[in-house]
Amino acid sequence: MEENDLIAALGTALGEAAISIIRLSGPEAVDLGASIFKPRKKNLDLLDVDSHTVNLGYICDNDGQMLDEVLLCVMRAPRTYTREDVVEIYCHGGVLPAKRVLDLVLEKGARLADPGEFTKRAFLSGRIDLTQAEGVLDLIRAHNSKGADLACQQLTGKAAQGIRILRDELKGLLAQIEAEMDFPEDVDSVPKEERLEQIDGLLERVEIYLQGASLGRVYREGLKTVLVGKPNVGKSTLLNMLLGEERALVTEIPGTTRDVIEEMIVISGIPLRIVDTAGIRESVGLVEALGIDRAREELEQSDLVVAIFDVSSEVTAEDMLILDLIKGKNGIILLNKIDLDKQVIDTKKIRDYTQGRFPIIEISSKLGWGRRELADAILNVVGAGQISSESVLLTRKRHQISMEKVKDRLDSAASAIAGELPLEFIAVDLWDTWSALGEITGDTLSEEIIETIFSDFCVGK
Ligand SMILES: Nc1nc2c(ncn2[C@@H]2O[C@H](COP(=O)(O)OP(=O)(O)OP(=O)(O)O)[C@@H](O)[C@H]2O)c(=O)[nH]1
Ligand SMILES: [Mg+2]
Known part of the structure; x- marks a missing residue:
């Protein structure tokens, strides 16, 4: 792909609105803009x-036919979003003006971005x-304000800055080690303790x-929280209670919920993607059985399972099945209906x-009892208590994987230093660390991975 051809796209959503913005970027952006723009000022x-600068005028086609009255903004490289020449055309909103x-x-030669x-x-x-x-x-x-705050932090380069500092320090260490390797006679060797301290x-x-x-990932995506339990324990009542509205149908008939219902709820600042499911039980009709299959699928993809039991019922084989299903997951056990005698x-x-692996909390979904305790248990699961609100959080799985690699390589460097292995070994570990950090900022990522990351964006951004 040529990097410097002229690209264009609609920067706003297509639909009726006050304005729509067409965006162009590339060395010929201003030339193209000038060829279709008739300024109001003679x-x-x-x-x-x-x-x-923003200029008022008309966009006219090849026959001089006016398509729209617009404001056109010229932004010259390099002080632009792309660092190329950028032109933005503010059309009247609506599908046709923008599309035309x-x-x-x-038609004039730009390529759709x-x-x-x-x-x-x-x-x-x-x-x-x-x-x-x-x-x-x-x-x-x-989709929640904490996620937006984190995105802003990342957008302004705060996350990148911290990582860059780490990389610079590593570079310093590496320079020292390599000098020592290359000129053992002239360079004083750094004592082992000092080096270990730097790595620490x-x-x-x-x-x-x-x-x-x-x-960070939870703030960005929401904690996928699945409500499970046998029929009639009060899963849908709990969803409604947490939402503060009658979202899911609640009846005294077991098997009310047939499909999954997903809603976003923020509890103590933690965004949850909360999923109500069909009550799990054996031998039922086809529709309910399909609902139960979906419940199991949801459970598999969950970050947190909330297993609900009814205190007014004995522990049944169905309840035991639920307990089997949450094994190996992050779970919270709720004993519901404690308002009953x-x-x-x-x-x-x-x-x-x-x-005793899971916290057990008594609640009444109907009356809203135990909400606070449930919120605390959720905070505990995500470990929000241990993180200071000032911390810069990594937000993606790929960041986490690279950071784990960084830790692994630094640990290995530390043992190499402690074991007084040849300097080459330490250098290799530190170069690996340096490169793993670069994956997060994109400095050392393959073109392919970068492609995938950007393909997730919308056109026009
Ligand atoms: N007394 C009391 N009744 C409750 C409580 N929670 C739920 N119920 C009642 O229990 C019945 C079943 O509630 P649902 O919320 O539909 O139960 P569910 O687990 O979603 O059931 P299915 O969708 O059939 O799996 C309804 O009659 C609710 O009013 C509670 O805390 N106390
Ligand atoms: Mg239900």
């Missing part, structure tokens, strides 16, 4: 206007790093990143069967 020449102007721009191509150019030109580019996408997609200093910060990584459930049996 003696204005678009090719000569100051950078970052875009068609004209394409790929998804994320503007931001990709910003990355390839070095204006932003990969975490900043991801921040752009995350901000567009954020790096490791400390890497640990902080790792601690926050899963929380009849309380026959054998809590000890549940606790023993799960070896």
Whole structure:
């Protein structure tokens, strides 16, 4: 793909609106703009206007036919989003004006941009790093304010900055080691303790990143929380209680919920993608059985399972099946309907069967009791308590994987130093560390992976 051809796209959603924006980027952007723009001011020449100015005029097609009255903004490289010349045309909103102007721009030689191509150019030109580019996408997609805050932090380069500092320090260490390797006579060797201390200093910060990584992902995507239990234990009542509205049908008939229902709820600042499922039981009709299959699928993809039991019922074989299903997952056990006088459930049996691995909380979904305790248990699961609100959080699985590699390589370097292995070994570990850090910022990632990241963007961004 040629990097510097002229690209264009609609920057706003297609539909009726106050304005629509067509965006162009590339060395010929202003020339193309000038060829279709008739300024309102008679003696204005678009090719000569100051950078970052907005100009009123008309977009006219090849026959001089006016397509729209617009504002056209000229932004000259390098102070632009892509670091190339950029032209933005503010048309009247609505499907047709925007489409006709875009068609004209394409007819005049611009190419329709790929998804994320503007931001990709910003990355390839070095204006932003990969975490900043991801921040752009995350901000567009954020569905809760904490996620949006994190995206802003990333967008402005805070995450990148911390990683760059780590990389610079590593470079310093490597320079020392390589000098010692190349000129053993002239360079004083750094004592082992001093070197270990330097590595420890790096490791400390890497640990902080790792601690926050899963929380960062939760803020970005929401914690997928699946409500499971046998029929009629009050799963849908709990969903409605947490949502504060009657979203799911609740009846006293077992098997009310047939399909999965997913809703976004923020509890104590943690966004949850909460999923109500069909009550799990054996031998039922086809529709319900399909619902139960889906419940199991959801359970498999969950970050957290909330298993619900009814205190007014004995522990049944169905309940035991639920306990089997949550094994090996992050789980919370809820004993529901504690407002009822009849309380026959054998809590000890549940606790023993799960070896006390899950917190057990008594609630009444109907009356809203136990909400606070449930919120605390959720905070505990995501480890939000241990993270300071100032920390820069990594937000993606790929960041986490690279950071784990960083830790692994630094640990290995530390043992090499402690074991007084030849300097070459230490150098190799540190170069690997350096390159793993670069994966996060995009400096050492393959073209292929970068492609996949940007293909997730929308066209025009
Ligand atoms: N007393 C009392 N009744 C409750 C409570 N929670 C739910 N119920 C009642 O239990 C019955 C079943 O509630 P649902 O929320 O439909 O149960 P479910 O687990 O979603 O059931 P299925 O969708 O059939 O699997 C309804 O009659 C609710 O009013 C509670 O905390 N206390
Ligand atoms: Mg239900």
